[in-house]
Amino acid sequence: MTTTKKPAAAKAAAKTTPAAKAAGPKKAAKPAARNPAAKKPAGPIQVEAIDARPEFDLFTYCELAGETRLEHDLLEELEPRFDDWSAKYLRAYRITDPAAPKGGGHIVLWLEEPVESEIEGIWQDSPSAGMSFHNLAIHMVMSAAQALVPELADKGCAPLPKPTAGVLKAFEKLGLVWNTEGTVNRQFAVFTRSPYSDGCSVCILRPKCPNARDDD
Ligand code: SF4
Helix, strand or coil: CCCCCCCHHHHHHHHHHHHHHHCCCCCCCCCCCCCCCCCCCCCCCEEEECCCCCCCCHHHHHHHHCCCCCCHHHHHHHHHHHHHHHHHHEEEEEEECCCCCHHHEEEEEEECHHHHHHHHHHHHHCHHHHHHHHHHHHHHHHHHHHHHCCHHHHHCCCCCCCCCHHHHHHHHHCCCCEECCCEECCCCEEEEECCCCCHHHHCCCHHHCCCCCCCC
């Protein structure tokens, strides 16, 4: 996040201005010395649509769903649904905010609302089938994120950084609403740094996460 605090030196200069006026004739001000270490203003935020390529992986899906085997009929439904959702409803963007740490790169991806309604409808008929498709949607966004940020595959989750003011504006333009508890207004979504950096230490879920680690 950027701050708008005045630097201490500037505040001191503002306070001493009247005394300086009374002290005598004005001298011509020296041109400010160049400070090579001075920060350049951050550039504009960039938002770019990217190609997300999730892949259905039976082993990963079963692990996520806590199943050791799947009924053939269910499997026959899962795979086509995965392809259909991926083609129609998966959105992915790269957001680069030069004011954010580590180059400011992030990815955000999500499944659009019709997927949520579809799963809700399945749930009404059969809660267990609803849960299977709910897990399918999670598998899809995680698989897409892992294809873009390979380190996430080892980690098994995606560190969730606090979005900067610039990233929040980008969300708004994309129709996403950030909630303070660390979610957006889409049920199946991933937001994380890209390239991967700093692991759990930047994740806002860390205080309540039983899997948080200090070693990355
Ligand atoms: S704190 Fe928890 S959710 Fe966040 S990256 Fe670490 S393990 Fe994942």
